[in-house]
Amino acid sequence: MRLRDENKRFAIREKALEMIVKDGFDGLSMHKLAKAAGVSPATIYIYFKDREDLILQLYFEESIRMSDATLKNFDPEMHFEEGLRVQWLNRAAYCLQHPQRMYFMEQMRHSPLHDKFREFGTPFVVAMKTFVSNAIRRKELVPLPVEVYWSIAFAPLYQLVKFHMGGKGMPGTGNFELSEPLIDQTLELVLKALKP
Amino acid sequence: MRLRDENKRFAIREKALEMIVKDGFDGLSMHKLAKAAGVSPATIYIYFKDREDLILQLYFEESIRMSDATLKNFDPEMHFEEGLRVQWLNRAAYCLQHPQRMYFMEQMRHSPLHDKFREFGTPFVVAMKTFVSNAIRRKELVPLPVEVYWSIAFAPLYQLVKFHMGGKGMPGTGNFELSEPLIDQTLELVLKALKP
DNA sequence: CAAAAATAAACGAACGTTCTTTTATTTAAA
DNA sequence: TTTAAATAAAAGAACGTTCGTTTATTTTTG
Structure with a gap:
């Protein structure tokens, strides 16, 4: 069994917040977020159900x-x-x-x-x-x-x-x-x- | 010369406002807006330079x-x-x-x-x-x-x-x-x- | 080895915008 | 008064891109 890397979750979280602050919800795309967090787009979906869930958890x-x-x-x-x-x-x-x-x-x-x-x-x-x-x-x-x-x-x-x-x-x-x-x-x- | 139909501009404006209120800036797509306003997507660009200009004029x-x-x-x-x-x-x-x-x-x-x-x-x-x-x-x-x-x-x-x-x-x-x-x-x- | 994490690649759908064509209206020559 | 040229509005289809998400596969680790 491999454990979840909480650093990864954290990176996704923080970058998402930064992107939303900079460009609004419009500006938050999963591809760009993945790139910014140094992670594959699919990885985001391990930690968050979907885009909305990510934002709601963040909030x-x-x-x-x-x-x-x-x-x-x-x-x-x-x-x-x-x-x-x-x-x-x-x-x-x-x-x-x-x-x-x-x-x-x-x-x-x-x-x-x-x-x-x-x-x-x-x-x-x-x-x-x-x-x-x-x-x-x-x-x-x-x-x-x-x-x-x-x-x-x-x-x-x-x-x-x-x-x-x-x-x-x-x-x-x-x-x-x-x-x-x-x-x-x-x-x-x-x-x-x-x-x- | 054909005159601009200000009713059209108005319809676009109002529907845009409704869509933003309902689904946020995320929810404002030019295709959906065109459909809601009963207009072709291209028509929107006669009255507004682009999506951002539309929102800014609205504001x-x-x-x-x-x-x-x-x-x-x-x-x-x-x-x-x-x-x-x-x-x-x-x-x-x-x-x-x-x-x-x-x-x-x-x-x-x-x-x-x-x-x-x-x-x-x-x-x-x-x-x-x-x-x-x-x-x-x-x-x-x-x-x-x-x-x-x-x-x-x-x-x-x-x-x-x-x-x-x-x-x-x-x-x-x-x-x-x-x-x-x-x-x-x-x-x-x-x-x-x-x-x- | 088993199992979950992580990825690269791919999916169809939807995006903002533009191109091409048609339609409506005004202008002015006949 | 008719008619045709001129012009901008309007439409529809299409552009390439990017979207959110998934699938198939590989990597890591308990």
Whole structure:
């Protein structure tokens, strides 16, 4: 029996991500991917059922990697302000350190392929829900639906990251670099909105 | 001389948008598009230079349509709270009335194709900048960089729209429908963050 | 040796685009 | 007012290429 070479799987995975980030899903062809990963086209089909399965597995693994990074040093029992700050810093750090992975995720999330993905993430979602209901119970956070909370709490951060990654802010505004003071400034405003 | 049939151009345009929304950029093939639009493949190349040009023109026209809708009943000289409210209602109405066009725009914005697009939008951007600097001068808005302003002011709205369009809110939360009270509630929090 | 990994080669289908021809419409001479 | 030249739109078939995937075979390793 010959064992699978996980390095090969990894190479396929990483090159696929690179290609998607560079040229979109359009740009991901199995032939080109095989060449880039130093592997025969048929080999890809040992590790992945087909092209769609490859993309979906990629997305699944990146989702886990991302939510792990998000929950670092985070505890749902934390006080609201502290917990939100930890999450902001975690998310910002991950985005800035792994712009490619981030861009892949965003591309995936906004593509029809995303619908074929079975949402998982129970541990992550559970942690978030606990955190929010704790905060409301302690009157550290105004009571609101989870979606409204999420919109106010995190959408601004990701929008800043998009400005940063696009290399430019508002069209015509020139370059925009996301710095720690800028993150702090925005977080303060978000807290102002969310705290009673 | 035979005149161009603008109905044909329109049919190609609309079907292309539908196909992209349904199956992503991957799903847009010139043959299938021609068939869907009731036209010969060669005809497409009379109206558009090539596949990429078709997508880029589509994006350009949708951008204009969207910013026009956004600026309806809006005047940069408005007071901050009123102006922001008008924009929120305009944007929300457009998103809810044209979910397909909205989804196309979001898909485009998060794809590598977006980089090949030359930003235009001067009238729109000028109006927004005037509005913001007016608001700051009148002390109706805390002073902050445009990108930070934008992140707080509009990212939450678009996140709500995404929840709404995805048919579900937070993963595992079940369905989420964007209603006017919900929009108002979120806008109030945004205003709380932005007003001095 | 057995069994799975890995490959090269090949498959038909589909791709984006172009070539050639036909059709529709305008222009202007008769 | 008729008719024919001129022109661009439109169509259909075809181009060579590349696509995703599979088959037949060889290589590697437990």
